[in-house]
Amino acid sequence: MAKQTKYVSRLPDASGVIAYTDAENAIWAELFARQKLAIRGKACAEFMQGLDLLGLPEDRVPQLGEVSQKLKRETGWEVAYVPALIPFSEFFALLADRKFPAATFVRTREELDYLQEPDIFHEIFGHTPLLTNRYFADFTHAYGKLGLAASREDRVFLARMYWFTVEFGLMQKPGEPLRIYGGGILSSIGETEYAYNGSQAQRRRFDIVDALRTPYRIDIMQPLYYVIEDLRELFEMSQRDIMGLVKQARGLGLHPPLFPPSAKTGEIKSPQKQEAV
Numbered sequence: 001m002a003k004q005t006k007y008v009s010r011l012p013d014a015s016g017v018i019a020y021t022d023a024e025n026a027i028w029a030e031l032f033a034r035q036k037l038a039i040r041g042k043a044c045a046e047f048m049q050g051l052d053l054l055g056l057p058e059d060r061v062p063q064l065g066e067v068s069q070k071l072k073r074e075t076g077w078e079v080a081y082v083p084a085l086i087p088f089s090e091f092f093a094l095l096a097d098r099k100f101p102a103a104t105f106v107r108t109r110e111e112l113d114y115l116q117e118p119d120i121f122h123e124i125f126g127h128t129p130l131l132t133n134r135y136f137a138d139f140t141h142a143y144g145k146l147g148l149a150a151s152r153e154d155r156v157f158l159a160r161m162y163w164f165t166v167e168f169g170l171m172q173k174p175g176e177p178l179r180i181y182g183g184g185i186l187s188s189i190g191e192t193e194y195a196y197n198g199s200q201a202q203r204r205r206f207d208i209v210d211a212l213r214t215p216y217r218i219d220i221m222q223p224l225y226y227v228i229e230d231l232r233e234l235f236e237m238s239q240r241d242i243m244g245l246v247k248q249a250r251g252l253g254l255h256p257p258l259f260p261p262s263a264k265t266g267e268i269k270s271p272q273k274q275e276a277v
């Protein structure tokens with residue numbers, strides 16, 4: 001059974017085009033304009049290069065097909081239409097096929113600053129630029145294949161790996177300033193500032209077993225971010241025996257949460273907020 005949501009993905013017509021309204025295009029334009037400014041000097045160079053390569057429209061919601069065309073050219077990836085919430089199994093199957101699942105609805109004006117569900121601005125602006133990067137694209141592909149083969153219990157651990165990298169990852173190359181690469185941060189005006197300035201959140205050097213053991217919540221600013229050195233590190237990690245590391249993490253148990261308990265904990269949800277099935 002699908003989790004309740006007030007949003008429904010917009011369906012493409014027979015030619016694959018979604019007819020967005022003027023109001024939806026205006027929300028995209030506003031989000032794009034302010035986020036482009038917000039991430040300046042904070043997003044990693046690879047993300048900014050990806051934005052350039054994609055050449056996303058600034059004044060209207062992009063069609064998935066036009067984004068796919070550019071991604072295919074760079075790394076062979078595509079963006080695939082999905083309803084707002086999808087099961088884990090479908091999520092992993094799409095990634096394993098180099099298709100990034102994207103819900104196509106646009107957030108309402110009331111939720112301009114924050115919404116729990118991933119809308120098209122989060123999916124496209126937040127996630128697709130880095131899929132133009134070979135290391136990141138190959139890492140995401142390997143992640144999909146791992147998840148597809150994993151048990152339900154192990155998928156919960158894999159979801160944490162995704163959460164602390166693809167969604168909320170930070171990066172610091174030797175001798176360079178801290179940068180953001182996580183799409184969950186880069187598509188959020190509030191979390192871009194919060195994560196970058198770092199006065200309230202902890203930052204820890206990324207360690208895969210540590211990350212697998214770290215609980216998270218989807219409805220608060222993150223109390224902890226993991227920092228990688230570069231995107232190659234993610235790719236190299238994906239070549240390791242990840243399921244062996246999941247087993248190790250399961251044996252060691254979870255770290256104590258750095259947040260108060262909540263009925264709305266995201267712990268059983270995947271980073272894409274799809275229901276766990």
Ligand SMILES: [Fe+2]
Pocket residue numbers: 118122123127167183184271272
């Ligand atoms: Fe996401």
